[in-house]
Amino acid sequence: MIISILYYLLTGYIALLIIWNLVKSKKWQEEILYIIILMPFLLRLFRLK
Amino acid sequence: MAYVKLTTLRKIVFSLAGVALMLFAGISFYRIRHLKEPVVLGQGVTQVKKLSDYFKGIKGTINDSYVYMLEGEEAGGTVLVIGGTHPEEPAARLAAWIFTENALLEQGKLLVILSANRSATTVTRLGGAYPPDYTIETPWGGQKFRMGDRWSNPLDQWPDPEVYIHYPSRQELAYIDIRNLNRTWPGRPNGTLTEKTCFAIIQLIKEENVDIAIDLHEAELQYPVISTIVAHQNGQDLAAMASMMISGMEGFDIGMENSPEALHGLSHREIGDHTDAISLLLEAPEPMLDATRGRTDRALLLEGKDEFIVKAGKHGLLFEKMDENGWPIDKRVGRHCSTILQIIELWSEEHQEKALIIKNVPRYKEIIAKGTGAFLHNPATAASNRIKYE
Amino acid sequence: MFTSTQIILAVMVAVYIVAKVFKISTELSLFLAAISGALAGGAGIPARHIVEGAFTYLDICLIFITATLFMNLFKESGGVAFVIRGILTKFYRHKSILFILITFLLLLPGALTGAGSVTVLITGGMIAVVLNYMGIPKPKTAAIIFILAGLSAAAPPVSLWAMLTAAGVNMPYVGFFLPLLIPCILLALLTIFILGWKAKPANLEKALQELPASPRGMNWLKIILPFSVFFFLVVAGRIWPFSFPILGLPLMFIISATVTIIISPAKLNILKISRETVEQLLPLIGTLTCVGILVQIMTLTGVRGLIAITVVTLPLTAVILSMSVVLPVSEAVLMWGAAPVLGVPLVLLFNTIGLNPIIALAGMSIIWPLGDALPPTAIIGRLTKDTIGMKEPYSQMLKYCIIPAILIIIAGICMVLFSKELSFLTML
Numbered sequence: 001m002i003i004s005i006l007y008y009l010l011t012g013y014i015a016l017l018i019i020w021n022l023v024k025s026k027k028w029q030e031e032i033l034y035i036i037i038l039m040p041f042l043l044r045l046f047r048l049k
Numbered sequence: 050m051a052y053v054k055l056t057t058l059r060k061i062v063f064s065l066a067g068v069a070l071m072l073f074a075g076i077s078f079y080r081i082r083h084l085k086e087p088v089v090l091g092q093g094v095t096q097v098k099k100l101s102d103y104f105k106g107i108k109g110t111i112n113d114s115y116v117y118m119l120e121g122e123e124a125g126g127t128v129l130v131i132g133g134t135h136p137e138e139p140a141a142r143l144a145a146w147i148f149t150e151n152a153l154l155e156q157g158k159l160l161v162i163l164s165a166n167r168s169a170t171t172v173t174r175l176g177g178a179y180p181p182d183y184t185i186e187t188p189w190g191g192q193k194f195r196m197g198d199r200w201s202n203p204l205d206q207w208p209d210p211e212v213y214i215h216y217p218s219r220q221e222l223a224y225i226d227i228r229n230l231n232r233t234w235p236g237r238p239n240g241t242l243t244e245k246t247c248f249a250i251i252q253l254i255k256e257e258n259v260d261i262a263i264d265l266h267e268a269e270l271q272y273p274v275i276s277t278i279v280a281h282q283n284g285q286d287l288a289a290m291a292s293m294m295i296s297g298m299e300g301f302d303i304g305m306e307n308s309p310e311a312l313h314g315l316s317h318r319e320i321g322d323h324t325d326a327i328s329l330l331l332e333a334p335e336p337m338l339d340a341t342r343g344r345t346d347r348a349l350l351l352e353g354k355d356e357f358i359v360k361a362g363k364h365g366l367l368f369e370k371m372d373e374n375g376w377p378i379d380k381r382v383g384r385h386c387s388t389i390l391q392i393i394e395l396w397s398e399e400h401q402e403k404a405l406i407i408k409n410v411p412r413y414k415e416i417i418a419k420g421t422g423a424f425l426h427n428p429a430t431a432a433s434n435r436i437k438y439e
Numbered sequence: 440m441f442t443s444t445q446i447i448l449a450v451m452v453a454v455y456i457v458a459k460v461f462k463i464s465t466e467l468s469l470f471l472a473a474i475s476g477a478l479a480g481g482a483g484i485p486a487r488h489i490v491e492g493a494f495t496y497l498d499i500c501l502i503f504i505t506a507t508l509f510m511n512l513f514k515e516s517g518g519v520a521f522v523i524r525g526i527l528t529k530f531y532r533h534k535s536i537l538f539i540l541i542t543f544l545l546l547l548p549g550a551l552t553g554a555g556s557v558t559v560l561i562t563g564g565m566i567a568v569v570l571n572y573m574g575i576p577k578p579k580t581a582a583i584i585f586i587l588a589g590l591s592a593a594a595p596p597v598s599l600w601a602m603l604t605a606a607g608v609n610m611p612y613v614g615f616f617l618p619l620l621i622p623c624i625l626l627a628l629l630t631i632f633i634l635g636w637k638a639k640p641a642n643l644e645k646a647l648q649e650l651p652a653s654p655r656g657m658n659w660l661k662i663i664l665p666f667s668v669f670f671f672l673v674v675a676g677r678i679w680p681f682s683f684p685i686l687g688l689p690l691m692f693i694i695s696a697t698v699t700i701i702i703s704p705a706k707l708n709i710l711k712i713s714r715e716t717v718e719q720l721l722p723l724i725g726t727l728t729c730v731g732i733l734v735q736i737m738t739l740t741g742v743r744g745l746i747a748i749t750v751v752t753l754p755l756t757a758v759i760l761s762m763s764v765v766l767p768v769s770e771a772v773l774m775w776g777a778a779p780v781l782g783v784p785l786v787l788l789f790n791t792i793g794l795n796p797i798i799a800l801a802g803m804s805i806i807w808p809l810g811d812a813l814p815p816t817a818i819i820g821r822l823t824k825d826t827i828g829m830k831e832p833y834s835q836m837l838k839y840c841i842i843p844a845i846l847i848i849i850a851g852i853c854m855v856l857f858s859k860e861l862s863f864l865t866m867l
Contacts, residue, residue: 074490208687
């Protein structure tokens with residue numbers, strides 16, 4: 001249980017890093033890719049998948 | 050300035066597209082995880098227990114599944130039918146459903162689990178492109194079921210180890226199989242959710258003095274263990290007899306195989322090794338599980354027709370015949386129902402004091418003639434205290 | 440069904456090529472190919488399948504991110520420079536001992552985690568520096584690290600191709616240890632000795648002058664401790680599987696990273712290093728995610744089945760001979776998705792014709808990683824080039840991979856062909 005919570009925290013931290021990099025990115029292809037890789041992290045964080 | 054605004058606008062547009070994708074997908078995932086599947090309790094159901102009645106450690110978890118008890122007036126033997134070990138094999142759950150909604154016991158006790166791994170019913174296989182659900186047509190409309198997966202939902206059991214070491218044999222298995230209910234038998238009380246689920250069912254088998262445990266499955270046609278009864282050594286004679294009788298009487302062929310002693314974690318091995326019950330596992334053919342299948346959709350799941358698999362059959366790559374008629378769900382459900390009935394009848398003939406007499410369960414030919422849906426009951430017309438939701 | 444599926448496949452390939460012509464990145468081209476496949480297959484824009492496919496490698500992405508974060512923190516703490524200086528000082532005269540040591544160091548991380556990229560990231564960068572000071576040019580060094588990283592991923596105990604295929608055919612992951620270990624060690628040693636044949640004992644003085652100085656306060660204990668913690672956590676899970684909690688590789692890397700942060704003599708900007716790690720891994724994680732989406736759409740539309748049925752219904756000789764091309768190419772396009780798409784039907788085919796499925800699958804498992812150097816994804820190849828800072832064209836690295844790759848393919852195919860004779864290796 002504690003380990004699962006740590007995994008959700010880790011997922012949230014990585015999601016934040018991805019969002020941060022998305023905001024800072026200046027290349028449109030990179031931006032799309034950041035959004036694609038963000039999807040599983042967010043949906044796991046929201047416990048939807 | 051204009052450039053900054055443009056990039057910001059671009060990011061907003063991309064993000065909105067991403068949010069839209071996540072929203073549509075997220076709603077679908079949520080709906081399926083919370084889809085209620087009604088079970089209309091047949092007249093034969095005398096009690097409904099939960100797995101936590103046998104092992105407290107599973108209480109409050111998604112896998113605290115119902116155990117439907119059908120008891121005859123006359124004492125006799127006890128048989129456990131396990132459906133939903135791998136929910137992606139729908140004929141297994143549907144056959145168990147038919148028993149729960151229709152069977153009448155005159156002697157003995159029948160226990161039925163419809164969602165042995167309920168967690169696995171709430172998710173679909175990554176990369177498998179499964180439909181989220183499927184509908185069985187009935188005379189009163191359609192009944193919708195969750196498609197499910199082979200493995201427990203990571204939302205209920207996360208993370209996986211880098212390699213799964215089976216308890217108690219220490220056999221190494223693929224990491225993902227730590228969420229596979231048919232690799233975690235006999236389970237343990239302080240293990241993962243999937244292991245605890247197996248432990249709970251083992252406790253049930255012991256407490257209820259189950260004589261025969263029958264685990265229902267489906268398999269891909271390219272897999273050698275198909276259309277067969279896999280039997281622990283304690284059930285070899287019974288399985289062999291059933292195989293012969295079925296081939297002669299029911300209108301279809303089914304083989305019999307011995308449970309390999311070196312393969313651990315499987316129900317046909319561990320239930321037999323760790324309880325007094327005879328342990329049997331039934332396999333029916335399910336084309337949608339084949340790696341060579343074409344388009345993956347509800348039609349393939351329910352009709353079982355696929356040209357690519359027919360081609361594989363022509364090249365001698367299959368262990369079960371496959372033609373343009375495919376393997377419709379009614380055939381697969383019918384096989385399971387008839388095989389269970391034959392096993393119980395043969396057992397009862399040999400063990401009068403531990404016999405089970407079951408009425409009102411359709412057999413292979415009747416299910417093919419009328420359809421699986423003909424044996425599912427309308428929850429809208431049932432008394433509310435006779436409905437459970439899986 | 441055949442014609443309509445062939446059309447969908449053709450549309451996907453065409454869209455991929457057009458996207459590449461318009462200089463769209465490999466990752467997005469794969470994504471566009473997937474979307475076009477769904478549209479051509481009449482599925483519209485299937486949000487559920489796109490997102491579900493994106494989930495396929497989530498756990499593997501977590502491993503990559505945490506492993507790389509750990510290594511980046513270790514590097515910033517000055518550990519890498521210290522280790523290279525240490526290894527060079529001790530073994531600079533003994534080429535053979537150094538090669539054997541390097542083989543071990545390169546095989547271990549991938550063998551334990553199942554990911555060649557972890558080998559590249561954890562030890563690849565450091566070892567590249569040592570090899571360079573032995574006079575091995577960077578493209579050759581990259582080839583050594585790439586090939587050994589691939590073999591490390593195939594090596595036991597964790598070989599994801601073997602595990603995923605075994606799980607796909609309901610076969611327990613048992614009996615694979617020696618059939619994977621022996622070829623991986625032999626081929627790794629062959630590779631390093633062949634490609635490093637002309638290496639000279641390192642010029643110690645010059646090398647030490649050029650290497651960055653390690654920070655004050657760094658010592659062997661501080662180097663060994665984070666790796667020992669990681670190693671302990673992995674081994675503990677195996678020795679006491681029923682009493683030790685299931686941590687999973689990502690958490691093990693995070694714990695080791697935390698140890699690195701605590702004992703680092705240099706002050707580490709964790710947030711900055713974390714952000715840079717995600718930026719550095721964007722191509723890798725992007726590729727994995729888009730491949731997941733692609734495989735899902737291929738399965739949805741029947742394209743996956745079309746490829747599988749086409750391969751397994753070729754004449755047997757053609758199947759076995761074409762494995763030298765089909766396996767690496769399937770890896771290059773689908774990465775681990777190649778295991779369920781091709782591995783499963785091939786193993787079932789081999790089983791049907793009486794070959795030993797364990798040895799045959801082990802043979803296939805050593806060939807698969809070669810595809811990680813090939814386009815479109817070339818994922819480990821690109822990672823190796825970037826990690827060791829190779830400036831030469833990528834094709835130079837590929838040129839040096841040819842001889843070891845041929846040896847690996849021959850070994851792998853022989854294992855399939857003689858799987859019955861080699862079945863004693865399974866110890867079953």
